[in-house]
Amino acid sequence: MDKLVKVAIVGAGVSGLKAAETLISSGKIGKEEIVVLEAQDHVGGRIQDSNIDQSKLEIAYALGAMWYHDSLVNSILYELLESGLLKDDDVYCDDKDGPTYTSDGLLDMSGLQINRVMEEAGQFLQLYFKSNRPDASCDEVVKEYVNAHSHFLTQEQNQYIRRAMRYFELWYGVPAEKANGKMAMESHQGRNLLNKKGYTFLIDILKSKIPKSCILLSQPVKSITQLENSSKKIEVETKSGLKVTAEYLIVTVPLSILKLNETHDYGIKWNPPLPSPTRNFINTIDFAALGKVIFEFNSVWWDPNEDHFLIIPDEIDSNDWFNSDGSPKPFSFPALAINFSKIYNRGASLVVLTPAPLTDYLESYPDQSWTYFKPMLEKISIKPMEDPISTITSHWTTNPYIRGSYSVLLTKTDAENTSPDKLEGLKLGNDVIRFAGEHTIAEGAGCVHGAYDSGKREAAYILNELEKK
Amino acid sequence: MDKLVKVAIVGAGVSGLKAAETLISSGKIGKEEIVVLEAQDHVGGRIQDSNIDQSKLEIAYALGAMWYHDSLVNSILYELLESGLLKDDDVYCDDKDGPTYTSDGLLDMSGLQINRVMEEAGQFLQLYFKSNRPDASCDEVVKEYVNAHSHFLTQEQNQYIRRAMRYFELWYGVPAEKANGKMAMESHQGRNLLNKKGYTFLIDILKSKIPKSCILLSQPVKSITQLENSSKKIEVETKSGLKVTAEYLIVTVPLSILKLNETHDYGIKWNPPLPSPTRNFINTIDFAALGKVIFEFNSVWWDPNEDHFLIIPDEIDSNDWFNSDGSPKPFSFPALAINFSKIYNRGASLVVLTPAPLTDYLESYPDQSWTYFKPMLEKISIKPMEDPISTITSHWTTNPYIRGSYSVLLTKTDAENTSPDKLEGLKLGNDVIRFAGEHTIAEGAGCVHGAYDSGKREAAYILNELEKK
Numbered sequence: 001m002d003k004l005v006k007v008a009i010v011g012a013g014v015s016g017l018k019a020a021e022t023l024i025s026s027g028k029i030g031k032e033e034i035v036v037l038e039a040q041d042h043v044g045g046r047i048q049d050s051n052i053d054q055s056k057l058e059i060a061y062a063l064g065a066m067w068y069h070d071s072l073v074n075s076i077l078y079e080l081l082e083s084g085l086l087k088d089d090d091v092y093c094d095d096k097d098g099p100t101y102t103s104d105g106l107l108d109m110s111g112l113q114i115n116r117v118m119e120e121a122g123q124f125l126q127l128y129f130k131s132n133r134p135d136a137s138c139d140e141v142v143k144e145y146v147n148a149h150s151h152f153l154t155q156e157q158n159q160y161i162r163r164a165m166r167y168f169e170l171w172y173g174v175p176a177e178k179a180n181g182k183m184a185m186e187s188h189q190g191r192n193l194l195n196k197k198g199y200t201f202l203i204d205i206l207k208s209k210i211p212k213s214c215i216l217l218s219q220p221v222k223s224i225t226q227l228e229n230s231s232k233k234i235e236v237e238t239k240s241g242l243k244v245t246a247e248y249l250i251v252t253v254p255l256s257i258l259k260l261n262e263t264h265d266y267g268i269k270w271n272p273p274l275p276s277p278t279r280n281f282i283n284t285i286d287f288a289a290l291g292k293v294i295f296e297f298n299s300v301w302w303d304p305n306e307d308h309f310l311i312i313p314d315e316i317d318s319n320d321w322f323n324s325d326g327s328p329k330p331f332s333f334p335a336l337a338i339n340f341s342k343i344y345n346r347g348a349s350l351v352v353l354t355p356a357p358l359t360d361y362l363e364s365y366p367d368q369s370w371t372y373f374k375p376m377l378e379k380i381s382i383k384p385m386e387d388p389i390s391t392i393t394s395h396w397t398t399n400p401y402i403r404g405s406y407s408v409l410l411t412k413t414d415a416e417n418t419s420p421d422k423l424e425g426l427k428l429g430n431d432v433i434r435f436a437g438e439h440t441i442a443e444g445a446g447c448v449h450g451a452y453d454s455g456k457r458e459a460a461y462i463l464n465e466l467e468k469k
Numbered sequence: 470m471d472k473l474v475k476v477a478i479v480g481a482g483v484s485g486l487k488a489a490e491t492l493i494s495s496g497k498i499g500k501e502e503i504v505v506l507e508a509q510d511h512v513g514g515r516i517q518d519s520n521i522d523q524s525k526l527e528i529a530y531a532l533g534a535m536w537y538h539d540s541l542v543n544s545i546l547y548e549l550l551e552s553g554l555l556k557d558d559d560v561y562c563d564d565k566d567g568p569t570y571t572s573d574g575l576l577d578m579s580g581l582q583i584n585r586v587m588e589e590a591g592q593f594l595q596l597y598f599k600s601n602r603p604d605a606s607c608d609e610v611v612k613e614y615v616n617a618h619s620h621f622l623t624q625e626q627n628q629y630i631r632r633a634m635r636y637f638e639l640w641y642g643v644p645a646e647k648a649n650g651k652m653a654m655e656s657h658q659g660r661n662l663l664n665k666k667g668y669t670f671l672i673d674i675l676k677s678k679i680p681k682s683c684i685l686l687s688q689p690v691k692s693i694t695q696l697e698n699s700s701k702k703i704e705v706e707t708k709s710g711l712k713v714t715a716e717y718l719i720v721t722v723p724l725s726i727l728k729l730n731e732t733h734d735y736g737i738k739w740n741p742p743l744p745s746p747t748r749n750f751i752n753t754i755d756f757a758a759l760g761k762v763i764f765e766f767n768s769v770w771w772d773p774n775e776d777h778f779l780i781i782p783d784e785i786d787s788n789d790w791f792n793s794d795g796s797p798k799p800f801s802f803p804a805l806a807i808n809f810s811k812i813y814n815r816g817a818s819l820v821v822l823t824p825a826p827l828t829d830y831l832e833s834y835p836d837q838s839w840t841y842f843k844p845m846l847e848k849i850s851i852k853p854m855e856d857p858i859s860t861i862t863s864h865w866t867t868n869p870y871i872r873g874s875y876s877v878l879l880t881k882t883d884a885e886n887t888s889p890d891k892l893e894g895l896k897l898g899n900d901v902i903r904f905a906g907e908h909t910i911a912e913g914a915g916c917v918h919g920a921y922d923s924g925k926r927e928a929a930y931i932l933n934e935l936e937k938k
Contacts, residue, residue, distance in 0.1 A: 071621065072593055081620060088620050095585045116564045120660050124541055127658060151550060151557050152540065152662060189596060191589050193621060 002243040005035050007462060008236050010221050011252035012038035013045020014199075014448055015436040017206040018455030019250050024210055026463055031211040035244055037236065039220035039253075039401045043207060046254070046402060047199040047448065050294070056390045057347035059340070061294050063394040064405075065199050065448045072190030074449045075456075076202065085205065091193035092343050094307040100164070101311045101379040103331045107160065117157045118164055121145050125184035137411045138168055138184060139176040163312045166334045169355035173288030173405045175333075177318060180409035186445075194343060199448060216242070220401065223269040224249065226433065234433060248432050248465070250458045252451075255439040256287040256403035266400045275430075285439060288408035289397050291359030293369045295377075295388040297348040300341050302380045307342060309380045311335045326361065327368060330375040333358045337377060350377070356404070359397055366393040406446040407439035431465075434458045471712040474504050476931060477705050479690050480721035481507035482514020483668075483917055484905040486675040487924030488719050493679055495932050500680040504713055506705065508689035508722075508870045512676060515723070515871060516668040516917065519763070525859045526816035528809070530763050532863040533874075534668050534917045541659030543918045544925075545671065554674065560662035561812050563776040569633070570780045570848040572800045576629065583633055586626045590614050590634055594653035606880045607637055607653060608645040632781045635803045638824035642757030642874045644802075646787060649878035655914075663812060668917060685711070689870065692738040693718065695902065703901060717901050717934070719927045721920075724908040725756040725872035735869045744899075754908060757877035758866050760828030762838045764846075764857040766817040769810050771849045776811060778849045780804045795830065796837060799844040802827045806846060819846070825873070828866055835862040875915040876908035900934075903927045 006029055009016045020036050023029040042048075049060040068077045068091060080086035097115075100107045109115045124145040125138070136144075142165045150158060165176060172179045207215070219238040227233040227245075236244045251258075253268070259282055260267035274282070302309065314331040321332035338351040352373060354362060362369050369391050378385050396402045436454040444450025475498055478485045489505050492498040511517075518529040537546045537560060549555035569576045569583075578584045593614040594607070605613075611634045619627060634645060641648045676684070688707040696702040696714075705713045720727075722737070728751055729736035742748075771778065783800040790801035807820040821842060823831060831838050838860050847854050865871045905923040913919025 072589065072596060072618070091621065093582060093585065093621065096582050097579045097584070110566045113562060113565050115566070116562065116660055120541065123656070123658055126656075127541060149541070149659075152560065152562065152660075187592070187595075189592055190618075191585055191621075 002245070003035055004245045006033035006246065006466075007035075007248045007250070008234070008244045008246035009034070009036045009250045009252065010224075010236065011045065011254075011437070012036050012043035012215055012217075013252060013254075013437070013451065014047060014203065014206070015438070015440075015451040015455035015458075016045075016250065016252040017043060017203065017210065018452045019252070019436055019459040020214060020455075021206045021209045022456055022459035023462065024214070026459075028463060028466060031214055034214050035246075036210070036215045037219045037221055037238060037242075037244065038215060038217050040399075041218045043215060043217070044200060044203045045252075045451075046396070046405070047203055049198055049200050050392045054390065054392045056296050057349060059296075059344070059347060059349065060198065060200075061292070061340075061349075061351060061392060062195070062198055062200075063292055063392075064396070066195060068193040068195055068449070069447045070189040070444065070449065071193045073443070074190070075444075076449045076452050077193070080202070085201075086197070090195070090197040092196050093191050094194045094338065094343060095191050096307045098306050098308040098310060099303070099380070101309065101376075102160070102163070103314050103375075103379070105379055107312070109164075112154065112156045112160075114157055114160050114164055117153060117161050120149075121161060121165055122184055124149075125181050129182050129185055135411055136181050137177050138165065138172075138179045138181040140411075141181040141184075142176070160312070163315060163334075166313055167310060167336070169334050170290070170336045170353045172355070172408050173290030173359070174286070174356050174408050174410065175318065178410050180411050183409050196343065202448075220266070221253070221268055223271060224251070224433070225271040248434065248462045250434045250436050250455075250462075252435070252437045252455070254287070254402055254404070254437065255282065255285060255407045257401070258282045258439075259287065266403075284412060285407050286410045287404040288406055289356035289359040289363075290405040291354040291363055291396060292394040293352045293354060293362055293366075293373065294340075294392040295350050295352070295370070295373070296390045296392075297350075297386045297388055299383075299386065300348040301383040301385050302337075302339065302350070302377075303382055304339070304342060306339055308339060309337045311337070311376050311379060321357075322361070327365075328358050328361055328372050330372055335373065335376055337380065352377075356397075359394075359405075363393055363395050363397045366391065366395075369393060408446070434461060471714070472504055473714045475502035475715065475935075476504075476717045476719070477703070477713045477715035478503070478505045478719045478721065479693075479705065480514065480723075480906070481505050481512035481684055481686075482721060482723075482906070482920065483516060483672065483675070484907070484920040484924035484927075485514075485719065485721040486512060486672065486679065487921045488721070488905055488928045489683060490675045490678045491925055491928035492931065493683070495928075497932060497935060500683055503683050504715075505679070505684045506688045506690055506707060506711075506713065507684060507686050509868075510687050512684060512686070513669060513672045514721075514920075515865070515874065516672055518667055518669050519861045523859065523861045525765050526818060528765075528813070528816060528818065529667065529669075530761070530809075530818075530820060530861060531664070531667055531669075532761055532861075533865070535664060537662040537664055537918070538916045539658040539913065539918065540662045542912070543659070544913075545918045545921050546662070549671070554670075555666070559664070559666040561665050562660050563663045563807065563812060564660050565776045567775050567777040567779060568772070568849070570778065570845075571629070571632070572783050572844075572848070574848055576781070578633075581623065581625045581629075583626055583629050586622060586630050587633055589618075590630060591653055593618075594650050598651050598654055604880055605650050606646050607634065607641075607648045607650040609880075610650040610653075611645070629781070632784060632803075635782055636779060636805070638803050639759070639805045639822045641824070641877050642759030642828070643755070643825050643877050643879065644787065647879050649880050652878050665812065671917075689735070690722070690737055692740060693720070693902070694740040717903065717931045719903045719905050719924075719931075721905045721924070723756070723871055723873075723906065724751065724754060724876045726870070727751045727908075728756065735872075753881060754876050755879045756873040757875055758825035758828040758832075759874040760823040760825075760832055760865060761863040762821045762823060762831055762835075762842065763809075763861040764819050764821070764839070764842070765859045765861075766819075766855045766857055768852075768855065769817045770852040770854050771806075771808065771819070771846075772851055773808070773811060775808055777808060778806045780806070780845050780848060790826075791830070796834075797827050797830055797841050799841055804842065804845055806849065821846075825866075828863075828874075831862055832864050832866045835860065835864075838862060877915070903930060 046064040515533040
């Protein structure tokens with residue numbers, strides 16, 4: 001059965017759903033005039049809770065997005081507050097200074113002033129890029145900082161600063177030696193508020209405002225054709241053979257899908273091919289793999305009063321992060337263990353963040369998670385350590401429709417192209433084929449609110465175009 | 470005896486001396502061709518050590534400039550290092566997180582996450598001014614932040630944030646309710662390194678490179694006349710009647726002197742009057758009064774391991790900061806007590822920073838210092854508190870040639886004029902009358918390295934002009 005609509009949206013993550021909801025709520029697009037094609041059998045994209053059956057503690061953990069970042073300017077936060085859908089205690093600020101550990105045990109970040117040196121290294125990163133120095137990785141610039149300023153660093157500061165600066169990997173989801181140092185120039189706009197209520201309720205709200213019939217699940221898109229003989233018509237064909245013809249199209253698939261060759265099983269065939277500026281942009285930005293491993297225990301054997309525990313890696317050459325059998329060596333990557341027992345005031349669980357390429361390994365071999373983390377988490381124990389009663393991992397890298405976490409800048413030779421500021425203005429599409437998602441917006445890139453705002457933006461564009469006619 | 474020179478410099482602080490040293494070291498200006506007129510009977514300006522006789526511990530305390538700020542870009546620091554004149558342990562990084570107290574005792578800044586909320590309020594200040602909101606004081610913007618974000622603030626965070634944000638006063642030297650919030654947009658470029666060796670050695674280095682005969686002490690300038698009939702000639706007359714005629718003039722007097730009416734005893738008469746853009750600039754920027762009170766004791770009765778102790782004020786309306794007899798009420802102003810015993814590893818002394826208008830009072834009534842600070846410093850005691858064996862105060866506000874500490878932006882209606890970025894480009898003078906000093910430079914404004922760089926800048930300008938001829 002083919003469909004003829006005014007607007008087709010590819011992807012039912014937060015950006016696609018927000019675009020659909022905005023169009024429908026406007027009253028200017030009827031429910032017969034819009035369709036959302038979702039590849040998976042559920043909506044939400046990178047917002048997903050773990051199945052409660054996996055948990056011995058009956059907790060549904062957020063496997064993807066978990067915080068309201070940039071809480072001073074987070075549009076979702078203020079919309080939910082205004083509409084009374086969010087109560088003050090639905091969020092939790094878990095930014096409290098937490099203890100930091102190395103393989104040698106507790107590291108006195110404040111007493112040794114390593115926290116100050118980290119701030120200074122961050123300022124050095126900003127100065128480096130402000131003075132138009134060549135593109136360099138986060139780690140390369142930190143190395144330069146240490147070389148230039150070793151006069152004023154104590155032995156411990158010298159010893160730990162590069163390793164400590166790898167905490168950035170838990171933001172970017174890629175190793176500091178690959179992450180473009182320029183990302184350190186993006187400043188946070190307010191604290192991070194942990195979304196205790198979970199993001200699925202936001203997905204449910206959006207879904208509830210879109211007629212059921214508009215969302216077609218399990219419809220991965222195979223090709224997108226802009227019909228020549230009928231200008232302003234786009235034909236979207238799914239793998240199951242469904243053909244949707246639309247006047248406007250919003251493509252919200254993850255950047256990882258856009259990056260696939262069109263002959264790839266999960267790639268999209270563009271006809272005519274994407275214009276080269278769009279193609280260039282897609283090639284310039286990369287896709288990270290931040291992952292999560294959740295361990296549940298019978299009891300809390302760590303300090304129950306801390307929000308989180310940071311474990312910084314040993315000084316290990318990246319060639320030696322993995323054993324010859326492919327398994328990762330403990331203390332090869334930084335880890336942030338979030339104390340969910342404190343946040344939810346029940347149970348005994350730790351949610352551990354992992355960067356690529358560790359995430360790729362652990363998501364492929366989830367049963368190896370405890371082997372990797374046991375010697376690391378042992379450092380935080382204040383009572384005899386227990387083995388977990390259940391382990392839940394994210395599976396973003398193994399999900400062929402997601403293939404990682406979110407967009408990231410890696411080190412490139414073309415400094416001009418990799419500026420995060422360029423994202424917003426970049427016209428990925430044309431006047432009828434539009435793009436939305438966390439990778440299409442500078443303010444909130446990589447975040448739920450960025451995706452949300454980009455969906456709103458594209459819906460507003462289409463409504464404005466329709467108005468003109 | 471009148472003098473005819475190529476270059477006259479008014480003021481022998483760091484900017485004037487650096488300008489003179491640069492001109493002389495160039496080899497292009499002979500010692501007969503340059504004169505530095507200093508109003509006081511000593512050089513150094515706002516760099517001054519206390520008289521060692523005042524100290525029971527035989528310590529000469531820096532009464533003015535004390536830190537190498539912006540240590541990533543501090544020109545003095547790197548020049549001294551390169552020339553071998555500064556050893557690594559001549560500086561001390563006293564940025565370690567220190568404990569914070571209120572009139573109720575120790576405040577758990579980290580545990581209550583007041584430190585995070587302070588960071589967030591700082592980010593709010595930046596966002597406020599980036600969105601071109603009307604000029605407002607630091608305190609007004611923080612108040613707006615609290616109102617807008619009280620949802621996500623705990624009771625304690627709500628209770629303490631405005632008072633805690635008054636620590637800014639110890640940077641700016643003026644009350645947060647007068648300080649222009651825009652100043653929060655200036656970012657620090659590296660840690661602050663306490664200059665253990667003192668800044669007077671820098672003054673001595675500069676002085677040693679300038680022939681003695683070039684510096685005339687106790688010669689306050691009364692008038693500056695640009696002679697009409699002989700273009701490019703400037704006549705500087707001092708109170709004692711000395712007349713110096715020069716081709717170029719660098720005026721490095723503090724902004725506070727430039728702000729004086731020319732009929733004022735310590736004002737300068739300009740003939741012709743300063744052009745109105747220059748006059749406007751001088752009126753737009755204000756002059757702060759950061760002061761110091763140094764208490765020496767028989768023994769250390771505070772935690773010997775802390776670098777400093779921050780005491781935040783009570784919530785007191787600014788009308789009630791002072792009693793009817795003019796004396797300040799304790800806990801009306803923030804105070805930072807620096808633990809010099811730790812920094813110098815000897816003696817028992819605390820160096821306490823004070824903002825205006827407290828500085829003005831204590832510098833006028835130094836014997837009231839202990840009365841004011843005793844109940845505040847009592848909070849930091851871990852042993853029975855002692856009375857001081859000696860008290861030394863700065864005297865910047867009472868020195869008629871200084872009249873305060875350094876330039877500051879207050880709240881004005883004309884937002885355009887008060888941008889700190891404007892400083893650098895502002896042509897204060899003309900092609901032969903030039904200005905230098907901490908108030909004439911954006912990068913390093915208010916700091917020794919800013920003054921130093923401005924002196925270098927003006928010397929370079931004159932050398933370049935002479936080259937052209």
